[in-house]
Amino acid sequence: MSSPTGPAAKTERLLNLVLCLLYTRRPLPKSRIRAVxxxxxxxxxxxxxxxxxxxxxxxxxxxxxPLVTEDIGGxxxxxxxxxxxxxxxxxxxxxxxPDELAVLGLASRTWAHASLAGPAAQALRKLKAAGIERDGxxxxxxxxxxxxxxxxxxxxxxxVVGQRTITFGYRTGGQGGVNSRTVQPWGLASWHGRWYLTxxxxxxxxxxxxxxxxxxxxxxxxxxxxAYAVPADHRAQEMISTTVGEQPTRxxxxxxxxxxxxxxxxxxxxxxxxxxxxxxxxPFSDDDGLADEVSGYGADVVVLSPPEVRDLVVARLxxxxxxxxxxxx
Amino acid sequence: xxxTATDRLARLLTMVPWLVARQGIDLDQAAAELGITVExxxxxxxxxxxxxxxxxxxxxxxxxxENGRVFIxxxxxxxxxxxxxxxxxxxxxVGLRALAAVPGLGERDAIxxxxxxxxxxxxxxxxxAARVEVxxxxxxxxxxxxxxxxAVEGHRRVHLRYLVPSRDEATExxxxxxRVVNLDSRWYLEGWCHLAQDTRTFRMDRIARLDVxxxxxxxPDDAQLRDLDAGAFTxxxxxxxxxxxxxxxxxxxxxxxxxxxxxxxxxGSQTVTLRTADTLxxxxxxxxxxxxxxxxSPPEVAQVVSEGAQAALAAYGADADPPGTGG
Numbered sequence: 003m004s005s006p007t008g009p010a011a012k013t014e015r016l017l018n019l020v021l022c023l024l025y026t027r028r029p030l031p032k033s034r035i036r037a038v039x040x041x042x043x044x045x046x047x048x049x050x051x052x053x054x055x056x057x058x059x060x061x062x063x064x065x066x067x068p069l070v071t072e073d074i075g076g077x078x079x080x081x082x083x084x085x086x087x088x089x090x091x092x093x094x095x096x097x098x099x100p101d102e103l104a105v106l107g108l109a110s111r112t113w114a115h116a117s118l119a120g121p122a123a124q125a126l127r128k129l130k131a132a133g134i135e136r137d138g139x140x141x142x143x144x145x146x147x148x149x150x151x152x153x154x155x156x157x158x159x160x161x162v163v164g165q166r167t168i169t170f171g172y173r174t175g176g177q178g179g180v181n182s183r184t185v186q187p188w189g190l191a192s193w194h195g196r197w198y199l200t201x202x203x204x205x206x207x208x209x210x211x212x213x214x215x216x217x218x219x220x221x222x223x224x225x226x227x228x229a230y231a232v233p234a235d236h237r238a239q240e241m242i243s244t245t246v247g248e249q250p251t252r253x254x255x256x257x258x259x260x261x262x263x264x265x266x267x268x269x270x271x272x273x274x275x276x277x278x279x280x281x282x283x284x285p286f287s288d289d290d291g292l293a294d295e296v297s298g299y300g301a302d303v304v305v306l307s308p309p310e311v312r313d314l315v316v317a318r319l320x321x322x323x324x325x326x327x328x329x330x331x
Numbered sequence: 332x333x334x335t336a337t338d339r340l341a342r343l344l345t346m347v348p349w350l351v352a353r354q355g356i357d358l359d360q361a362a363a364e365l366g367i368t369v370e371x372x373x374x375x376x377x378x379x380x381x382x383x384x385x386x387x388x389x390x391x392x393x394x395x396x397e398n399g400r401v402f403i404x405x406x407x408x409x410x411x412x413x414x415x416x417x418x419x420x421x422x423x424x425v426g427l428r429a430l431a432a433v434p435g436l437g438e439r440d441a442i443x444x445x446x447x448x449x450x451x452x453x454x455x456x457x458x459x460a461a462r463v464e465v466x467x468x469x470x471x472x473x474x475x476x477x478x479x480x481x482a483v484e485g486h487r488r489v490h491l492r493y494l495v496p497s498r499d500e501a502t503e504x505x506x507x508x509x510r511v512v513n514l515d516s517r518w519y520l521e522g523w524c525h526l527a528q529d530t531r532t533f534r535m536d537r538i539a540r541l542d543v544x545x546x547x548x549x550x551p552d553d554a555q556l557r558d559l560d561a562g563a564f565t566x567x568x569x570x571x572x573x574x575x576x577x578x579x580x581x582x583x584x585x586x587x588x589x590x591x592x593x594x595x596x597x598x599g600s601q602t603v604t605l606r607t608a609d610t611l612x613x614x615x616x617x618x619x620x621x622x623x624x625x626x627x628s629p630p631e632v633a634q635v636v637s638e639g640a641q642a643a644l645a646a647y648g649a650d651a652d653p654p655g656t657g658g
Binding site for chain 2: 009010012013014016017018020021022024025026038040061064065066067088090091092093094095096098099101102103104105106108109110112113118121122123124125126127128129130131132144145146147148149151159162163164188189190191192193194195215232237238239261262263264265268294295297298299300301302304312315316317318319320321322323324325326327
């Protein structure tokens with residue numbers, strides 16, 4: 003037998019509680035529950051039992067178990083009883099066709115290496131619990147996988163789904179500092195492999211888009227914030243694609259060595275060969291993004307303009323050099 | 332992270348109906364399909380054996396797993412799984428909607444049917460899930476995607492003109508396509524590459540041209556697809572072991588690349604080891620990181636990073652008159 007207070011004992015206690023509340027047709031008073039669930043016998047006092055039972059009820063409800071409180075008092079008292087409604091508890095009996103299970107499997111595996119991998123696998127297992135699946139392997143020929151490496155993903159997702167106002171530190175582009183933002187979340191979307199939050203920025207009194215990777219530190223819920231509604235016509239992806247405007251709006255001039263800078267050559271809208279180097283006109287939208295890309299080419303690509311991107315590249319190269327020659331990083 | 336008592340309860344409440352519907356399933360197979368170890372499954376079964384709606388023998392769950400076969404009886408009260416939780420419903424709904432947006436997918440009908448049934452089963456959760464969106468159809472031309480899928484399905488060889496950014500080369504090669512995958516909204520074609528004589532993964536936005544050839548493109552029997560869930564890169568044991576020191580701003584690197592070990596210091600910086608055969612991509616990464624990442628060892632790699640950065644700076648210095656001089 004396991005330790006009476008360890009996590010295994012707690013699972014055992016909670017499972018016994020679920021079983022007896024699901025089994026009963028009439029609501030059970032607390033005194034009865036204490037007698038039926040043996041682990042409650044370990045409670046040293048009435049108060050200790052009460053505290054334990056209150057916490058257990060909360061935890062079961064957090065798992066989505068529909069534990070209800072009903073009045074069972076007779077004429078003389080107002081005692082309450084507890085039970086779990088079978089129909090409310092159980093997943094409706096739905097049978098899925100093999101091709102439906104195949105796409106559901108694909109949808110579930112989309113999250114296989116993301117923070118939601120657990121819930122995604124659990125969900126599929128629930129749907130498959132009843133049926134014996136035939137060959138469930140998909141022959142669809144495509145396999146999508148999502149990542150959620152941004153630490154802000156979990157709290158932001160919970161705030162979006164639960165419609166709760168949040169506050170967080172946000173790094174602005176370039177070398178800008180971190181400032182605090184308070185936002186009513188509307189939507190969360192992955193776009194071009196990055197997660198974005200859309201919502202109403204209470205500091206700026208305007209709708210805004212935030213890149214999750216730029217959220218700095220903790221995301222905290224604003225207590226007692228007034229409820230808000232998500233605009234009925236809000237489409238997160240549309241707002242992101244127009245706001246972030248990954249549509250390149252500017253053009254950089256870079257020079258690349260012969261046969262080098264192939265990705266840049268491919269995107270270039272103009273090129274002009276002069277000896278060892280070719281000059282390219284490259285459309286871009288994000289200074290840091292272009293500077294990252296160009297820095298990766300080392301000595302094979304040089305930014306001629308705009309100067310701010312050129313400076314960013316030089317700063318990166320100097321940083322890399324000093325980090326690898328014993329200088330301070 | 333160890334499983335909490337409530338996480339375990341949630342897992343057991345899903346596991347019991349699953350096992351009840353598969354009476355007599357092989358213990359090893361059950362553990363594998365449930366994604367847990369055999370030891371964990373046995374520990375779980377021992378716990379179930381102690382639980383019931385009362386403590387009389389006929390009120391307790393009966394779990395048997397002698398002879399390696401699992402039987403669970405007297406578990407009628409929890410023989411149906413608990414409704415889908417919020418995150419559970421969300422993952423499936425968002426995943427299905429992402430699939431539905433993939434251009435030219437033939438399974439649209441199955442996706443729509445599955446989505447309708449799921450909505451029926453989840454109610455309000457489905458509505459909340461609508462606020463999370465995933466665009467995976469971006470960044471690839473519909474024609475290229477359609478041609479690639481057609482080649483996979485019809486076992487046709489393709490000819491690719493492909494840019495290899497880590498070596499900064501444009502290459503021509505014939506490939507027997509095996510699968511089209513989307514990782515973090517990026518499309519890849521995987522297949523047997525006749526140039527490399529091995530399976531290779533091609534980023535579709537780097538495919539400059541794809542021609543479906545009128546040639547059978549069945550890959551060799553021993554061609555192995557990589558395990559997507561193991562991450563984007565699969566290192567080999569004889570690759571060079573590199574140790575990096577990452578400043579907090581570069582911590583994403585350890586999420587993005589497969590590492591052998593990660594140690595996080597109190598200030599958020601990380602010491603990471605990883606294996607790689609080719610250090611060119613690593614040099615590129617370190618130039619990009621601009622000092623937020625440092626090669627601790629081996630010294631040869633640190634050396635080439637610093638030489639490359641020096642050469643690149645020289646290329647800027649040689650350009651005597653930068654327009655609009657900054658700092």
